[in-house]
Amino acid sequence: MNWYLQSGKESDVVFSTRVRLARNLKDMKFVGHMNKKDEEALLEKMQSITPSLGYGLKFLRLKDMDNLTKLSLVEKHLISPDFAKHKTETGAIMINDEENICIMINEEDHIRIQVLSSGLELNQTLALAQEIDEKLETLVNYAFSEKYGFLTACPTNVGTGMRISVMVHLPALTATGNSKKVLEAANNFGMNIRGVYGEGSKPQGDLYQISNKQSLAVTEDEIAKNIKAITDKIAEQERLARKFLGKDRTELSDRVYRAFGELRYAMKISSDEAKELISTVKLGTDMGIITELNDLKVNELILYTKPANLQKRVGKSLEEYERDIKRAEVIKEIINE
Amino acid sequence: MNWYLQSGKESDVVFSTRVRLARNLKDMKFVGHMNKKDEEALLEKMQSITPSLGYGLKFLRLKDMDNLTKLSLVEKHLISPDFAKHKTETGAIMINDEENICIMINEEDHIRIQVLSSGLELNQTLALAQEIDEKLETLVNYAFSEKYGFLTACPTNVGTGMRISVMVHLPALTATGNSKKVLEAANNFGMNIRGVYGEGSKPQGDLYQISNKQSLAVTEDEIAKNIKAITDKIAEQERLARKFLGKDRTELSDRVYRAFGELRYAMKISSDEAKELISTVKLGTDMGIITELNDLKVNELILYTKPANLQKRVGKSLEEYERDIKRAEVIKEIINE
Numbered sequence: 278m279n280w281y282l283q284s285g286k287e288s289d290v291v292f293s294t295r296v297r298l299a300r301n302l303k304d305m306k307f308v309g310h311m312n313k314k315d316e317e318a319l320l321e322k323m324q325s326i327t328p329s330l331g332y333g334l335k336f337l338r339l340k341d342m343d344n345l346t347k348l349s350l351v352e353k354h355l356i357s358p359d360f361a362k363h364k365t366e367t368g369a370i371m372i373n374d375e376e377n378i379c380i381m382i383n384e385e386d387h388i389r390i391q392v393l394s395s396g397l398e399l400n401q402t403l404a405l406a407q408e409i410d411e412k413l414e415t416l417v418n419y420a421f422s423e424k425y426g427f428l429t430a431c432p433t434n435v436g437t438g439m440r441i442s443v444m445v446h447l448p449a450l451t452a453t454g455n456s457k458k459v460l461e462a463a464n465n466f467g468m469n470i471r472g473v474y475g476e477g478s479k480p481q482g483d484l485y486q487i488s489n490k491q492s493l494a495v496t497e498d499e500i501a502k503n504i505k506a507i508t509d510k511i512a513e514q515e516r517l518a519r520k521f522l523g524k525d526r527t528e529l530s531d532r533v534y535r536a537f538g539e540l541r542y543a544m545k546i547s548s549d550e551a552k553e554l555i556s557t558v559k560l561g562t563d564m565g566i567i568t569e570l571n572d573l574k575v576n577e578l579i580l581y582t583k584p585a586n587l588q589k590r591v592g593k594s595l596e597e598y599e600r601d602i603k604r605a606e607v608i609k610e611i612i613n614e
Numbered sequence: 615m616n617w618y619l620q621s622g623k624e625s626d627v628v629f630s631t632r633v634r635l636a637r638n639l640k641d642m643k644f645v646g647h648m649n650k651k652d653e654e655a656l657l658e659k660m661q662s663i664t665p666s667l668g669y670g671l672k673f674l675r676l677k678d679m680d681n682l683t684k685l686s687l688v689e690k691h692l693i694s695p696d697f698a699k700h701k702t703e704t705g706a707i708m709i710n711d712e713e714n715i716c717i718m719i720n721e722e723d724h725i726r727i728q729v730l731s732s733g734l735e736l737n738q739t740l741a742l743a744q745e746i747d748e749k750l751e752t753l754v755n756y757a758f759s760e761k762y763g764f765l766t767a768c769p770t771n772v773g774t775g776m777r778i779s780v781m782v783h784l785p786a787l788t789a790t791g792n793s794k795k796v797l798e799a800a801n802n803f804g805m806n807i808r809g810v811y812g813e814g815s816k817p818q819g820d821l822y823q824i825s826n827k828q829s830l831a832v833t834e835d836e837i838a839k840n841i842k843a844i845t846d847k848i849a850e851q852e853r854l855a856r857k858f859l860g861k862d863r864t865e866l867s868d869r870v871y872r873a874f875g876e877l878r879y880a881m882k883i884s885s886d887e888a889k890e891l892i893s894t895v896k897l898g899t900d901m902g903i904i905t906e907l908n909d910l911k912v913n914e915l916i917l918y919t920k921p922a923n924l925q926k927r928v929g930k931s932l933e934e935y936e937r938d939i940k941r942a943e944v945i946k947e948i949i950n951e
Binding site: 528530534535538540541542543544545602605 | 876881
């Protein structure tokens with residue numbers, strides 16, 4: 278089963294863990310300074326080493342993918358929106374069937390190794406990213422400085438080239454009006470924390486991403502340790518907020534079950550509304566209130582209500598209004614299956 | 615089965631038909647002019663003739679009923695709110711088990727014969743009321759004037775002493791903003807038409823009551839004929855409005871099924887909110903969209919979500935907040951039974 282449908286550690290609060298390593302080749306110009314020929318050389322080099330790298334990775338050029346497939350990868354956080362949009366001709370990925378490894382080629386750096394896990398899984402995810410990194414280093418020559426570490430296109434990534442991102446679901450902190458305070462505290466600990474979707478104070482779906490600001494003059498293990506400490510702290514606060522909400526069990530049950538009722542019986546539903554309702558329903562499931570669902574179904578709801586993955590699931594391209602109707606059907610399928 | 619749980623003619627629009635005959639006794643002062651002794655004499659007289667009148671009627675004094683029972687009768691439109699409130703010591707009813715006959719004693723007049731039916735059932739309801747009236751006339755002496763007809767406490771009832779009321783459900787006329795226009799037209803035909811619940815332009819539950827203004831210089835059959843004509847006209851307009859709404863089947867299905875979802879999954883719900891949701895759900899059931907319910911269940915939902923009937927059903931008196939929780943439970947029971 279693909280990682281994003283699985284239920285990982287601390288999945289009541291932590292949705293996923295991602296480790297990303299930015300790497301560049303020594304004997305090539307950086308991205309942005311390459312001409313067409315350079316870019317083609319990079320792609321050919323990476324394609325040629327894919328079988329040797331292993332892990333069941335397949336080399337796929339963006340230009341060989343339809344638009345829906347690219348957008349579905351963006352929705353799964355496997356490739357960046359900018360990459361899907363601006364590197365349609367010269368971008369490529371190396372990806373495995375489980376989709377827990379996705380290496381972007383010719384994004385902001387020559388190579389961006391990404392490893393993803395469900396739930397909070399820092400050590401294992403980091404270990405796999407490091408293992409791939411070491412194996413890759415036997416196949417290509419990295420741009421590396423003894424003084425600074427790995428060299429990257431953007432100075433903020435120089436050093437370890439690593440960014441760890443943990444996606445957390447904070448409906449109770451949001452509902453009790455405490456999310457801002459908690460997130461500001463995290464920022465003071467050298468972490469970026471931002472809403473995954475939308476603008477403004479309340480991200481859609483109550484999803485937030487915690488990631489490290491610093492990648493220089495710090496070891497990979499230290500970054501992982503700090504991310505772990507902050508995530509634990511935020512998860513603790515979220516669980517306290519849930520306990521507080523749970524004191525008025527009737528009020529909370531009413532709220533989560535009404536969301537479930539609307540989700541189950543709507544005949545058309547937008548992506549935004551689905552995110553809101555699923556967030557509330559997930560809270561109900563994670564708190565053991567809603568017994569009609571389990572983690573797998575909630576993860577399916579999250580994935581298949583996103584526009585591109587919805588269309589991928591039904592196997593055809595749909596206009597927005599048709600999507601809203603089909604989304605309601607797919608939600609019923611998942612709930613009733 | 616009690617009449618209000620049955621599904622009558624044209625029940626998609628017409629909820630119920632009621633015929634009321636106001637009668638007074640010749641040899642007694644009118645209500646409001648009687649002293650305690652007079653009132654007691656009236657009650658004893660009526661009690662004494664109850665067995666002879668037949669129809670399985672039982673004579674019950676309001677002072678022998680608990681408050682919940684009285685309020686449950688008000689909610690079923692079997693007695694008036696004023697009667698329940700102000701005649702606790704000196705009021706009485708003659709009622710049968712089916713509750714389709716309810717004669718109020720010492721309300722605004724000495725006697726108010728009421729016969730009720732589910733759906734649109736003018737002739738049969740009127741015929742039964744007339745039959746009871748004639749039989750009663752053999753047991754008591756009515757105050758009657760050759761010139762004016764039956765004499766009543768309020769001049770507006772003099773003549774036939776009859777008021778026919780038809781309760782109609784007009785969710786589509788309300789939703790399309792046409793209810794006001796249609797209701798004004800009805801008023802011009804000598805009919806009163808008003809929301810059954812609440813004040814303002816939109817009655818709760820989209821229920822309206824059509825009744826005759828005139829009871830003098832007109833025959834009972836003419837009143838019934840006019841009520842029938844106006845009700846048919848309004849029902850036709852409501853069905854046209856439903857057809858119009860039904861053109862966007864998805865929009866309408868979405869609306870009625872979301873209401874069903876909330877109703878089914880709410881963990882606490884007020885009487886007012888239940889009325890609104892049930893009105894929408896009834897529209898969905900009557901239009902063949904919601905297949906999870908039938909007329910009986912909808913009628914049960916309407917009845918048992920009303921505060922006093924809810925408490926009668928669960929067999930105990932409850933505070934408002936407890937009622938809201940119990941109401942949600944009872945709704946689930948009815949839907950799932």
